[in-house]
Amino acid sequence: MSRISAFFTGWVLTMVCASSAWAQELPTPSFPVPWQLNLQTPASPVAEQLVEFHNFLLVICTVISLVVLALLLWCAFRYNAKANPVPSKNAHNTLLEIAWTAIPVIILVVIAVPSYRLLYYMDRIEDPELTVKVVGNQWYWTYEFPDYDISFDSLPLQDDEIDVAAGQHRLLEVDTPLILPTDTDIRILFTATDVLHAWTIPAFGVKLDSVPGRTNETWTRITIPGKFYGQCSELCGINHSFMPIVVHAVSPEEFEAWRASELAANDNTPDDANRFAALIQE
Numbered sequence: 001m002s003r004i005s006a007f008f009t010g011w012v013l014t015m016v017c018a019s020s021a022w023a024q025e026l027p028t029p030s031f032p033v034p035w036q037l038n039l040q041t042p043a044s045p046v047a048e049q050l051v052e053f054h055n056f057l058l059v060i061c062t063v064i065s066l067v068v069l070a071l072l073l074w075c076a077f078r079y080n081a082k083a084n085p086v087p088s089k090n091a092h093n094t095l096l097e098i099a100w101t102a103i104p105v106i107i108l109v110v111i112a113v114p115s116y117r118l119l120y121y122m123d124r125i126e127d128p129e130l131t132v133k134v135v136g137n138q139w140y141w142t143y144e145f146p147d148y149d150i151s152f153d154s155l156p157l158q159d160d161e162i163d164v165a166a167g168q169h170r171l172l173e174v175d176t177p178l179i180l181p182t183d184t185d186i187r188i189l190f191t192a193t194d195v196l197h198a199w200t201i202p203a204f205g206v207k208l209d210s211v212p213g214r215t216n217e218t219w220t221r222i223t224i225p226g227k228f229y230g231q232c233s234e235l236c237g238i239n240h241s242f243m244p245i246v247v248h249a250v251s252p253e254e255f256e257a258w259r260a261s262e263l264a265a266n267d268n269t270p271d272d273a274n275r276f277a278a279l280i281q282e
């Protein structure tokens with residue numbers, strides 16, 4: 001019996017140490033850098049399609065802008081009073097009027113079809129392998145894994161707790177990140193306890209309101225392991241800009257190890273509640 005419990009304790013300790021080790025080693029594949037162009041590196045199929053759609057729209061915008069610019073320049077140079085002293089008296093041109101009505105309609109339809117297809121794709125997933133529930137609070141996040149009875153708060157780190165040498169970023173770090181497995185269909189449910197919040201991770205293409213008394217749903221499938229950052233994107237009160245989101249995306253095996261260690265420990269809630277009570281008194 002004692003050998004079994006010693007083995008189990010050792011295994012749990014190894015897993016806990018391993019979990020803090022990944023935190024140090026995890027790369028940040030989608031972190032923005034100064035003077036960066038384009039969107040953050042996508043880390044989910046939805047984010048990849050969002051980037052593709054953005055690029056597609058950029059081409060359409062550029063073509064429209066160039067055509068309008070060319071028309072303006074043509075009119076300004078070819079038809080100014082000096083170059084064209086006898087102006088045309090035409091007031092109507094049926095073909096032209098049909099064209100400038102129909103072409104924008106066609107462009108809008110060309111944009112609308114992939115847009116609605118993507119909206120539908122982002123909406124929900126039929127057979128999720130994992131469900132995580134995100135609860136917005138003023139001003140921190142609570143994460144729950146309803147299937148595993150795991151729940152914890154994720155509180156922002158204060159300025160004096162940030163370790164810049166270890167690659168931490170001011171206003172973006174939390175004490176307890178959300179751990180999620182890669183290559184897994186994850187259903188994400190959102191709600192809130194007080195006001196509207198919005199859970200946002202640009203690299204996953206996820207931005208959804210968490211609404212008190214209501215459950216919103218979306219999904220993700222993380223394709224790259226690493227540490228991903230986000231922030232609350234709904235004006236939710238005075239500390240709106242101080243409720244960062246950190247997700248550690250790890251392999252399914254590492255997630256399993258974390259889940260087992262979390263279930264074994266399972267005593268994190270009172271500490272977090274006390275810590276937050278102390279924070280809001282400052």
Ligand SMILES: [Cu+2]
Binds near residue numbers: 196234
């Ligand atoms: Cu918020």
